[in-house]
Amino acid sequence: MARSRPTSADVAARAGVSRTTVSFVLNYRTDVQISDETRQRVFKAASELGYHPHAPARQLAGGRSHVLGLVLRQSAEQVAGDATLAETLRGIASAARAAGSRVMVEPLAPEGTYDRLLRSQHADGLIVSGPRLDDPSLAELVRDGFPIVLQGSMPGLDVPSVDVDNVAGTRGAVEHLVSLGHRRIACVTNARLTYTSARERLQGYREALEAAAIDFDPDLVAEGAFDSASGERATSELLKRTTFSAMLVASDVLALGAFGALREANRRVPDDVSIVGFDDIPLAAYFDPPLTTVRLPAFELGQAAGRALVDRIADRAVPQRTLLPTELIVRGSTAPPSSHRARRVS
Numbered sequence: 602m603a604r605s606r607p608t609s610a611d612v613a614a615r616a617g618v619s620r621t622t623v624s625f626v627l628n629y630r631t632d633v634q635i636s637d638e639t640r641q642r643v644f645k646a647a648s649e650l651g652y653h654p655h656a657p658a659r660q661l662a663g664g665r666s667h668v669l670g671l672v673l674r675q676s677a678e679q680v681a682g683d684a685t686l687a688e689t690l691r692g693i694a695s696a697a698r699a700a701g702s703r704v705m706v707e708p709l710a711p712e713g714t715y716d717r718l719l720r721s722q723h724a725d726g727l728i729v730s731g732p733r734l735d736d737p738s739l740a741e742l743v744r745d746g747f748p749i750v751l752q753g754s755m756p757g758l759d760v761p762s763v764d765v766d767n768v769a770g771t772r773g774a775v776e777h778l779v780s781l782g783h784r785r786i787a788c789v790t791n792a793r794l795t796y797t798s799a800r801e802r803l804q805g806y807r808e809a810l811e812a813a814a815i816d817f818d819p820d821l822v823a824e825g826a827f828d829s830a831s832g833e834r835a836t837s838e839l840l841k842r843t844t845f846s847a848m849l850v851a852s853d854v855l856a857l858g859a860f861g862a863l864r865e866a867n868r869r870v871p872d873d874v875s876i877v878g879f880d881d882i883p884l885a886a887y888f889d890p891p892l893t894t895v896r897l898p899a900f901e902l903g904q905a906a907g908r909a910l911v912d913r914i915a916d917r918a919v920p921q922r923t924l925l926p927t928e929l930i931v932r933g934s935t936a937p938p939s940s941h942r943a944r945r946v947s
Contacts (some may be wrong), residue, residue, distance in 0.1 A: 605653060606652075607650040607652040608866065609623045609624065609627075609652070609654070611652065612627075612643065612646045612647050612650055612652050615646040615649065616639075616641070616642040616645070618639060618642070618643060618645040618682075622635065622639065623643055623645065623647075625668070625673060626639070626640050626643040626644065626786075627643065627644075627647060627701075631660070631703075635834065636834045641844065643747055643837060644920060645705070645751055647914060648674055650931075653664065656695065661817050662767070664733060665725045665914075666722055666723060666725055667695065667700060667701060667702045667703065667725065667726055667728060668703055668704070668705050668723065668724045668725060669696075669697045669702050669703070669705070669724060669725065669727075669728065669907060669910055669911070670704075670705050670706050670707060670715075670718050670719075670723070670724030670726065670727040670728065670847070671690070671693060671704055671705065671706045671707065671727075671728045671730060672707045672709060672715045672727055672729045672730065673686075673706065673707065673708045673709065673730050673731060674709060674716070674729065674730065674731040674733055674736070674796070675708060675709070675731060675827055676708065676709075677708045677828075678825040678828070679708075679828055680708040682827065682828045682829070682854055682855070683827070683855065684854055684880070684882035684883065684884065685880050685882060685897070685899045686714065688899035688900045688903065689752075689902055689903035690704065690706065690903060691731075691900055691903065692900040692903025692904035692905070692906075692907060693728065693808070693902060693903040693904065693906060693907040694903075694907070695900075695903075695907065696904050696906075696907025696908045696910075696911055696913070697907055699727055699859075699911075700911040701757045702725070702788075702911070704907075705718075705723070705724055706831065712740045715727070715729075715738055716738045716741060716742055718934070719748075720746045723870075725748065725763050725914045726747065726748030726749065726750070726910045726913055726914045727742070727747070727748070727749050727750070727910075728750050728751075728752050728906045728907070728910055729749060729750075729751050729753070729777070730751075730752040730753065730755070730906075731753055731796055731798065732751050732753045732755045732796075732797055733795050733797070734755070734795050734796075734797065735785075735795055736755075737896070738897070739755065739758070739760075740758060743758060743760045745758065747915070748913040748914045749761075750762070750764070750906055750909045750910040750913060750919070751764070752764065752902065752903075752906045753796075753797050753798055754797050754801070754922070755797060756797070759921075761909055761913065761919045761920065761921055761922070761923075762921070762922055762923070763902065763905045763906040763909055763923045763925075764798075764902070764922075764923070764924060764925070764928050765780055765897045765902060765924065765926070766924045766925070766926060766927055767801035767804075767805060767928065768800045768801050768802075768804050768805040768808065770802070770805060770807065770879060770897070770927035770929075771801075771802045771803075771804075771806050771820070771849060771879065771895065772805035772806070772808050772809045772812075772835050773805075773809075773927070773929050774805075774809075774877040774879070774894075774895050774902075774929060775805070775806050775809035775810065775849055776809050776812070776813075777876060777877065777893070777929055777931065778782055778847045778875060778935065779813045779815070779876035780807065781875065781935060781936065781937045781938070782938050783846050783847035783860055783937075783938055784809070784815055784846075784877065785821070785843075785844060785845040786806075786815070786821065786822060786844050786845060786846075786847045786848065786849060787821045787822070787823070787839050787843070787845040787847070787849070788822045788848070788849045788850075789795070789801065789822075789823050789824075789825050789826050789832055789835040789836060789839070789848065789849070789850045789851065789859060790802060790803055790807045790822070790823070790824050791825055791827065791851040791855060791879065792824070792825060792826060792827055792852075792857065792940070793826060794824065798884075799851065802851040802879065803851075806822075806849055806851075808842070818843070819855050820842055821837070821839065821843060821844045821845060823835035823838050823839050823851075823924030825851070825852065825855045827852070827854070827855075827881045828854060828855070828858075829854050829855060829857040829858035829861075830890050831855060831858065831859030832850060832852070832854070832855025832856060832857065832858030832859045832862075833858075833859065833861045833862045834858070834862075834863035835855070835858075836858065836859040836863060836864075837847070837862045837865075840862065840863075840866050840868070843929055845874065846873075846874060846875065846938040847874060847875040847876070847877075847935070847938070848874060848875070848877070849879075850876055850877070850879070851879045851890060852878065852879055852880060853878040853880045853881065853882040853884070853885050853894055854880075854882065855878075856876055856878035856885075856892055856894070857884075857888070857889075858875070859876060860876070860889075863876075864940045868947045870890060870934050871890065871933070871934050871935050871936040873939065873941060874935070875893075875934060875935040875936055875938075876892065876934045876935070877892075877893045877894060877895070877929075877935060878892045878893070878894035878895070878932075878934075879894060879895045879897070880896075880899075881894045881895065881896035881897065881930055882892065885930075885932075886932065888934065890932065890933030890934050891932035891933045891934045892932055892934045893929070893930065893931050893933070893934045893935040894929075894930055894932070895927045895928070895929055895930070896927060896928045896929075896930050897925070897927050898925050898926075898927075901925055902925055905923055905925065909923065937947040938946065
């Protein structure tokens with residue numbers, strides 16, 4: 602005979618509380634005064650019995666789905682190539698589990714819409730990663746008061762955002778190249794400039810040039826599009842139209858493509874061209890040569906965004922802007938330009 606499934610009544614009997622109390626505790630109701638000791642008794646009883654609330658019933662009882670939505674403003678193919686996503690998602694999931702929720706991931710091409718996720722109550726709130734300047738769904742959801750947190754930034758939009766300091770990160774990367782003696786420094790953006798992260802990373806590049814009294818040359822800038830193939834294309838374009846001794850590639854995944862383009866053109870890294878990436882993906886230390894890059898705290902970024910969304914859903918105060926620091930990791934892909942090395946030898 603099949604073993605019968607435990608019920609909320611079984612949990613209530615074991616914990617010595619009412620079924621209503623069991624419902625309040627297991628639905629994470631914060632509007633009801635229940636002591637921590639009672640909550641722990643209910644959780645312990647449920648764990649011992651192997652009881653899990655029925656999801657639709659839980660949603661009806663609490664008026665929530667207990668789902669945090671993560672919207673990625675990239676195509677499914679681009680998401681598959683995102684080497685920092687796993688750690689970021691792990692951080693979001695950590696924050697969600699602590700609040701009794703789970704995470705739903707929605708990859709969307711730039712033209713996709715996602716407002717139905719909130720309007721149809723599939724999710725209690727959304728983390729929108731990689732926000733775009735041309736995103737009407739985002740502005741409409743914020744205007745209508747839905748819980749939204751940006752993993753990124755959106756100028757002029759009154760919504761909490763959690764991000765790394767993209768401007769400071771790329772500024773420091775270019776300052777490193779300048780300190781080695783480079784003056785002709787190319788830039789490949791991580792994405793089209795409709796993405797705010799791409800604009801911010803380009804801004805850091807420009808600020809570092811200005812501080813070093815190096816004129817900005819638009820011919821030294823090419824746009825990438827998240828994947829390594831776009832990094833290869835952008836680098837090939839740059840090699841055809843201008844000369845440079847160093848590159849800022851604003852994504853390690855794109856830097857892999859840049860390595861390929863330089864190899865195809867018989868340019869050696871760092872002997873002929875130095876490269877600095879951005880993200881410090883796990884493979885960065887195993888490039889040939891190992892990649893100098895800007896490390897972002899991917900897990901902490903996801904965890905901070907998840908916690909901010911949990912607080913927004915619970916109507917708790919959330920900082921308008923949270924910026925996590927980056928760190929420049931110097932490896933073998935950067936060196937002084939060959940002209941400097943030749944002078945030192947002579």
